[in-house]
Amino acid sequence: MNIRILKISILIVAAGAILLLYFFVEPKNGILPKCFFHELTGLYCPGCGVQRSFHALLNGHILTAIDYNLLFILFLPLIIYFILAFALDKKHSFSSFIYKPVFSFTVVIVVVSFWVLRNIPMVPFSWLAP
Amino acid sequence: MAPPGPKGPFSENWLVEAILVTLLCCLPFGVVGIIFAAQVNTKQQAGDMEGAEKARRDAAKWTKIGFWVGLAWVILICIFYFFVGFAMLGFGAASMN
Numbered sequence: 001m002n003i004r005i006l007k008i009s010i011l012i013v014a015a016g017a018i019l020l021l022y023f024f025v026e027p028k029n030g031i032l033p034k035c036f037f038h039e040l041t042g043l044y045c046p047g048c049g050v051q052r053s054f055h056a057l058l059n060g061h062i063l064t065a066i067d068y069n070l071l072f073i074l075f076l077p078l079i080i081y082f083i084l085a086f087a088l089d090k091k092h093s094f095s096s097f098i099y100k101p102v103f104s105f106t107v108v109i110v111v112v113s114f115w116v117l118r119n120i121p122m123v124p125f126s127w128l129a130p
Numbered sequence: 131m132a133p134p135g136p137k138g139p140f141s142e143n144w145l146v147e148a149i150l151v152t153l154l155c156c157l158p159f160g161v162v163g164i165i166f167a168a169q170v171n172t173k174q175q176a177g178d179m180e181g182a183e184k185a186r187r188d189a190a191k192w193t194k195i196g197f198w199v200g201l202a203w204v205i206l207i208c209i210f211y212f213f214v215g216f217a218m219l220g221f222g223a224a225s226m227n
Contacts, residue, residue: 033207036200037158046161047153072153082146101175104145104168111152111164 011083023058027051046071046115049130068130071114143170144189151196159196163189 025031037045053068066073082098097103118128145167152160166189173182 031211033204036203045152045158050153069153075149075153078146079150098145099143099171101168101172104143104164104171107145107149108164108168111149111161115161 011086015083019058022051022054025055027055044115044118044129046111046118048118052130067127070128071111074110142186142190143167144186144193148189148193148196151193151200154200159192159199163193163196166192 032051035045035048037043038048047069049068050072053065053072056062056068057065057073062073078098114128117125118130120126144163148160148163148167150160151163166185169185170182170189173179173185
């Protein structure tokens, strides 16, 4: 058995299951697990709203998806790119820009400021909240 | 299996893994992972190979902690719903009598 084919087929089956789950299940009705951090502190984490955002995106509501979690939509191309690189076993040659210090520090600044800003209960910032 | 990637100018920095853990809600460990991941290549470029290796290991550690805590949370929720479902089934059966 070719291990790479096995790896890719597991990935495809898992991705298919996740896509189907989030296409049909509306996260707001409470079946899916809620955010650990939000349950404990009442604050939003950078990942709060990702499930609702993903559901909206799969159903074609891009603006709603952005409204739930802007960061997720911004990072989605990167995540898809990385999954493809992993599936094709070309992680290193594919993703060299990921290893640039400028890029990783931009990510740190964007994630941390997104986390802080979306918790400020005032108009321009509260748009970032889910 | 393919051999491990080239040990050239860049090595694993766990950045995307840490971003994924952060977005899939296992805070605050994912953010700690991102911060360490960002240090890996900076230290490497400055020639501090030991520091880069340490940052890489820390990034990996926090990302994995975040991943397992998140997974444990999801499993706990599933167990919780399982029992709530059973309780509701019992309730439904009782109210039908």
